[in-house]
Amino acid sequence: MIEAINANSPLILVGCGHMGHAMAVGWLSAGLAPEALYVVDPHANPGVLPALPAGHFVEAVGLLPRGLKPRALVIAVKPQIIDSVLPLLTPFATEDTLVISIAAGITLSHMKEGIGADALYVRTMPNTPAAVGAGITGMVAGAGLSEDDRHLVQRLLDATGQSVWIADEDQMNTVTAVSGSGPAYVFHLIECMAAAGVEEGLPEDVAMRLARQTIVGAARLLDVEADVPVGKLRDRVTSPGGTTAAALKVLMHDGDGLAALMFRAVAAARLRGEELGG
Secondary structure, three states: OHHHOOOOOOEEEEOOOHHHHHHHHHHHHOOOOHHHEEEEOOOOOHHHOOOOOOOOEEOOHHHOOOOOOOOEEEEOOOHHHHHHHHHHHHHHOOOOOEEEEOOOOOOHHHHHHHHOOOOEEEEEEOOHHHHHOOEEEEEEEOOOOOHHHHHHHHHHHHOOEEEEEOOOHHHHHHHHHHHHOHHHHHHHHHHHHHHHHHHOOOOHHHHHHHHHHHHHHHHHHHHHOOOOOHHHHHHHHOOOOOHHHHHHHHHOOOOOOHHHHHHHHHHHHHHHHHHHOO
16 A cells, blocks of 8 residues: 555655654655655755655755645644644645644644645654554544545554554544653653662662563563453462552552552643644
Protein backbone atom coordinates (compact mmCIF):
# COMPACT_ATOMS: atom_id res chain seq x y z
CA MET A 1 0.00 0.00 0.00
CA ILE A 2 2.90 2.39 0.63
CA GLU A 3 3.62 1.97 -3.09
CA ALA A 4 0.61 4.26 -3.67
CA ILE A 5 3.04 7.06 -2.80
CA ASN A 6 5.55 7.68 -5.58
CA ALA A 7 7.45 10.46 -7.31
CA ASN A 8 4.27 11.65 -9.07
CA SER A 9 2.12 11.39 -5.94
CA PRO A 10 4.66 12.02 -3.17
CA LEU A 11 4.48 12.45 0.56
CA ILE A 12 5.30 15.84 2.11
CA LEU A 13 6.41 15.85 5.74
CA VAL A 14 6.23 19.26 7.43
CA GLY A 15 8.35 19.24 10.59
CA CYS A 16 11.37 17.04 11.16
CA GLY A 17 11.85 17.04 14.92
CA HIS A 18 12.19 13.81 16.89
CA MET A 19 8.78 12.48 15.82
CA GLY A 20 8.93 13.65 12.22
CA HIS A 21 12.40 12.20 11.79
CA ALA A 22 11.31 8.88 13.31
CA MET A 23 8.40 8.69 10.89
CA ALA A 24 10.58 9.51 7.88
CA VAL A 25 13.13 6.86 8.83
CA GLY A 26 10.30 4.36 9.32
CA TRP A 27 8.81 5.09 5.91
CA LEU A 28 12.12 4.78 4.12
CA SER A 29 12.91 1.55 5.97
CA ALA A 30 9.48 0.22 4.97
CA GLY A 31 10.29 0.74 1.31
CA LEU A 32 9.15 4.27 0.51
CA ALA A 33 11.23 5.50 -2.43
CA PRO A 34 13.42 8.48 -1.39
CA GLU A 35 12.28 10.45 -4.45
CA ALA A 36 8.70 10.14 -3.17
CA LEU A 37 9.42 12.00 0.08
CA TYR A 38 9.79 15.75 0.61
CA VAL A 39 10.66 17.13 4.05
CA VAL A 40 10.17 20.70 5.23
CA ASP A 41 11.87 21.99 8.38
CA PRO A 42 13.28 25.45 9.23
CA HIS A 43 16.46 23.76 10.44
CA ALA A 44 16.77 21.56 7.36
CA ASN A 45 19.91 19.47 7.34
CA PRO A 46 20.11 17.00 4.44
CA GLY A 47 22.60 14.96 6.47
CA VAL A 48 19.77 13.95 8.80
CA LEU A 49 18.11 11.98 5.98
CA PRO A 50 20.97 11.42 3.53
CA ALA A 51 18.93 9.09 1.32
CA LEU A 52 16.77 11.95 0.08
CA PRO A 53 17.65 13.47 -3.32
CA ALA A 54 18.85 17.06 -3.52
CA GLY A 55 16.01 19.53 -3.10
CA HIS A 56 13.82 17.13 -1.13
CA PHE A 57 14.82 18.53 2.29
CA VAL A 58 14.01 22.25 2.38
CA GLU A 59 13.73 24.96 5.02
CA ALA A 60 10.32 26.36 4.06
CA VAL A 61 7.12 25.29 2.34
CA GLY A 62 7.70 27.97 -0.29
CA LEU A 63 10.83 26.15 -1.43
CA LEU A 64 8.91 23.02 -2.44
CA PRO A 65 8.54 22.51 -6.22
CA ARG A 66 5.55 24.33 -7.65
CA GLY A 67 2.74 22.13 -8.86
CA LEU A 68 3.60 19.30 -6.47
CA LYS A 69 0.53 17.09 -6.01
CA PRO A 70 1.12 15.00 -2.89
CA ARG A 71 -0.86 11.89 -2.07
CA ALA A 72 -0.21 12.55 1.61
CA LEU A 73 0.71 15.63 3.60
CA VAL A 74 1.90 14.89 7.16
CA ILE A 75 1.98 17.83 9.58
CA ALA A 76 4.44 17.19 12.42
CA VAL A 77 4.86 20.67 13.90
CA LYS A 78 4.06 21.76 17.46
CA PRO A 79 0.43 22.73 18.05
CA GLN A 80 1.52 26.17 19.27
CA ILE A 81 2.75 27.10 15.76
CA ILE A 82 0.40 25.10 13.54
CA ASP A 83 -1.82 28.08 12.72
CA SER A 84 1.11 29.79 11.00
CA VAL A 85 1.82 26.67 8.95
CA LEU A 86 -1.63 25.52 7.78
CA PRO A 87 -2.34 28.37 5.29
CA LEU A 88 1.00 27.70 3.58
CA LEU A 89 -0.15 24.19 2.72
CA THR A 90 -3.28 25.20 0.81
CA PRO A 91 -1.65 24.94 -2.67
CA PHE A 92 -0.71 21.32 -1.99
CA ALA A 93 -4.06 20.09 -0.66
CA THR A 94 -6.44 18.63 -3.26
CA GLU A 95 -9.54 16.50 -2.88
CA ASP A 96 -7.33 13.40 -3.15
CA THR A 97 -4.69 14.51 -0.63
CA LEU A 98 -4.50 12.83 2.77
CA VAL A 99 -3.77 15.58 5.29
CA ILE A 100 -2.49 13.86 8.44
CA SER A 101 -1.77 15.84 11.59
CA ILE A 102 0.11 14.58 14.65
CA ALA A 103 -0.28 17.86 16.59
CA ALA A 104 -1.85 17.42 20.03
CA GLY A 105 -5.27 18.99 20.46
CA ILE A 106 -5.69 20.12 16.83
CA THR A 107 -9.11 19.04 15.60
CA LEU A 108 -10.17 17.93 12.14
CA SER A 109 -12.22 21.09 11.69
CA HIS A 110 -9.26 23.23 12.83
CA MET A 111 -7.09 21.66 10.14
CA LYS A 112 -9.70 22.07 7.42
CA GLU A 113 -10.40 25.70 8.33
CA GLY A 114 -6.67 26.49 8.48
CA ILE A 115 -5.88 24.95 5.10
CA GLY A 116 -9.18 25.92 3.50
CA ALA A 117 -9.33 23.01 1.06
CA ASP A 118 -11.62 20.01 0.64
CA ALA A 119 -8.92 17.42 1.25
CA LEU A 120 -9.08 14.15 3.22
CA TYR A 121 -8.26 14.96 6.85
CA VAL A 122 -6.92 12.58 9.50
CA ARG A 123 -6.02 13.49 13.07
CA THR A 124 -3.50 11.26 14.81
CA MET A 125 -1.46 11.07 17.99
CA PRO A 126 1.72 8.96 17.99
CA ASN A 127 4.20 8.72 20.86
CA THR A 128 7.97 8.93 21.18
CA PRO A 129 8.72 5.16 21.16
CA ALA A 130 8.03 5.56 17.44
CA ALA A 131 11.69 6.58 17.28
CA VAL A 132 12.66 2.94 17.89
CA GLY A 133 9.78 1.38 15.96
CA ALA A 134 7.76 0.69 19.12
CA GLY A 135 5.21 3.49 19.05
CA ILE A 136 1.43 3.43 19.20
CA THR A 137 -0.69 5.92 17.27
CA GLY A 138 -4.35 6.74 17.73
CA MET A 139 -6.15 7.88 14.55
CA VAL A 140 -9.51 9.44 13.74
CA ALA A 141 -10.75 10.01 10.18
CA GLY A 142 -12.58 12.97 8.77
CA ALA A 143 -15.32 12.64 6.19
CA GLY A 144 -14.76 11.00 2.83
CA LEU A 145 -11.97 8.52 3.51
CA SER A 146 -12.23 5.32 1.49
CA GLU A 147 -11.01 1.95 2.73
CA ASP A 148 -7.91 2.37 0.56
CA ASP A 149 -7.28 5.75 2.18
CA ARG A 150 -7.58 4.21 5.63
CA HIS A 151 -5.22 1.38 4.73
CA LEU A 152 -2.66 3.87 3.41
CA VAL A 153 -2.85 6.01 6.55
CA GLN A 154 -2.43 2.93 8.73
CA ARG A 155 0.45 1.67 6.58
CA LEU A 156 2.26 4.99 7.04
CA LEU A 157 1.74 5.07 10.78
CA ASP A 158 2.52 1.39 11.31
CA ALA A 159 6.01 2.09 9.97
CA THR A 160 6.86 3.34 13.48
CA GLY A 161 5.00 0.75 15.54
CA GLN A 162 1.27 0.06 15.89
CA SER A 163 -1.85 2.11 15.24
CA VAL A 164 -5.51 2.04 16.25
CA TRP A 165 -8.56 3.81 14.82
CA ILE A 166 -10.72 5.83 17.20
CA ALA A 167 -14.37 6.23 16.20
CA ASP A 168 -15.11 9.45 18.12
CA GLU A 169 -12.87 12.49 17.76
CA ASP A 170 -13.88 13.62 21.25
CA GLN A 171 -11.78 10.70 22.55
CA MET A 172 -8.57 11.88 20.90
CA ASN A 173 -7.52 14.13 23.77
CA THR A 174 -7.79 11.09 26.04
CA VAL A 175 -5.66 9.10 23.59
CA THR A 176 -3.09 11.89 23.83
CA ALA A 177 -3.28 11.82 27.63
CA VAL A 178 -2.83 8.05 27.86
CA SER A 179 -0.37 7.10 25.12
CA GLY A 180 0.92 10.37 23.68
CA SER A 181 2.06 11.66 27.07
CA GLY A 182 2.36 8.19 28.59
CA PRO A 183 6.08 7.58 28.00
CA ALA A 184 6.85 10.54 30.27
CA TYR A 185 4.82 8.90 33.03
CA VAL A 186 6.89 5.75 32.71
CA PHE A 187 10.16 7.69 32.74
CA HIS A 188 9.06 9.53 35.88
CA LEU A 189 8.14 6.20 37.46
CA ILE A 190 11.74 5.11 36.88
CA GLU A 191 12.98 8.31 38.52
CA CYS A 192 10.73 7.69 41.52
CA MET A 193 11.74 4.03 41.87
CA ALA A 194 15.41 4.97 41.75
CA ALA A 195 14.93 7.81 44.25
CA ALA A 196 13.16 5.42 46.60
CA GLY A 197 16.06 3.00 46.31
CA VAL A 198 18.50 5.77 47.22
CA GLU A 199 16.30 6.72 50.16
CA GLU A 200 16.60 3.12 51.36
CA GLY A 201 20.40 3.18 51.13
CA LEU A 202 21.35 2.15 47.59
CA PRO A 203 24.01 4.09 45.63
CA GLU A 204 22.40 6.36 42.99
CA ASP A 205 23.92 4.55 40.01
CA VAL A 206 22.87 1.15 41.30
CA ALA A 207 19.33 2.32 42.10
CA MET A 208 18.91 3.86 38.65
CA ARG A 209 20.27 0.79 36.89
CA LEU A 210 17.90 -1.46 38.82
CA ALA A 211 14.90 0.79 38.12
CA ARG A 212 15.64 1.26 34.41
CA GLN A 213 16.22 -2.39 33.64
CA THR A 214 13.19 -3.44 35.65
CA ILE A 215 10.95 -1.31 33.42
CA VAL A 216 12.75 -2.44 30.24
CA GLY A 217 12.45 -6.07 31.26
CA ALA A 218 8.82 -5.78 32.33
CA ALA A 219 7.93 -4.12 29.02
CA ARG A 220 9.70 -6.85 27.08
CA LEU A 221 7.89 -9.53 29.06
CA LEU A 222 4.60 -7.73 28.46
CA ASP A 223 5.31 -7.79 24.73
CA VAL A 224 6.31 -11.46 24.65
CA GLU A 225 3.29 -12.47 26.76
CA ALA A 226 0.88 -10.26 24.83
CA ASP A 227 -2.02 -12.71 25.29
CA VAL A 228 -1.72 -12.70 29.08
CA PRO A 229 -3.83 -10.11 30.94
CA VAL A 230 -1.73 -7.46 32.65
CA GLY A 231 -3.33 -8.23 36.01
CA LYS A 232 -2.26 -11.85 35.70
CA LEU A 233 1.33 -10.81 35.00
CA ARG A 234 1.17 -8.66 38.13
CA ASP A 235 -0.20 -11.60 40.14
CA ARG A 236 2.71 -13.78 39.02
CA VAL A 237 5.10 -11.44 40.82
CA THR A 238 2.92 -11.15 43.92
CA SER A 239 3.22 -13.87 46.54
CA PRO A 240 0.57 -13.68 49.28
CA GLY A 241 1.99 -11.88 52.27
CA GLY A 242 5.28 -11.19 50.47
CA THR A 243 7.28 -8.08 49.69
CA THR A 244 5.44 -7.24 46.46
CA ALA A 245 2.09 -7.58 48.21
CA ALA A 246 3.27 -5.12 50.87
CA ALA A 247 4.23 -2.57 48.23
CA LEU A 248 1.05 -3.06 46.22
CA LYS A 249 -1.01 -2.49 49.35
CA VAL A 250 0.36 1.05 49.30
CA LEU A 251 0.14 1.57 45.53
CA MET A 252 -3.40 0.19 45.32
CA HIS A 253 -4.81 1.92 48.40
CA ASP A 254 -8.30 3.30 47.78
CA GLY A 255 -8.41 7.04 47.25
CA ASP A 256 -4.72 7.87 47.39
CA GLY A 257 -3.00 5.05 45.52
CA LEU A 258 -1.42 5.00 42.08
CA ALA A 259 -4.76 4.58 40.27
CA ALA A 260 -6.21 7.75 41.80
CA LEU A 261 -3.05 9.68 40.95
CA MET A 262 -3.07 8.39 37.38
CA PHE A 263 -6.73 9.31 36.93
CA ARG A 264 -5.90 12.88 37.91
CA ALA A 265 -2.81 12.99 35.69
CA VAL A 266 -4.63 11.72 32.60
CA ALA A 267 -7.52 14.11 33.22
CA ALA A 268 -5.09 17.04 33.46
CA ALA A 269 -3.42 16.06 30.18
CA ARG A 270 -6.81 15.66 28.47
CA LEU A 271 -7.95 19.09 29.61
CA ARG A 272 -4.71 20.67 28.38
CA GLY A 273 -5.24 19.02 25.00
CA GLU A 274 -8.68 20.60 24.82
CA GLU A 275 -7.16 23.99 25.65
CA LEU A 276 -4.54 23.63 22.91
CA GLY A 277 -7.25 22.80 20.43
CA GLY A 278 -8.98 26.07 21.21
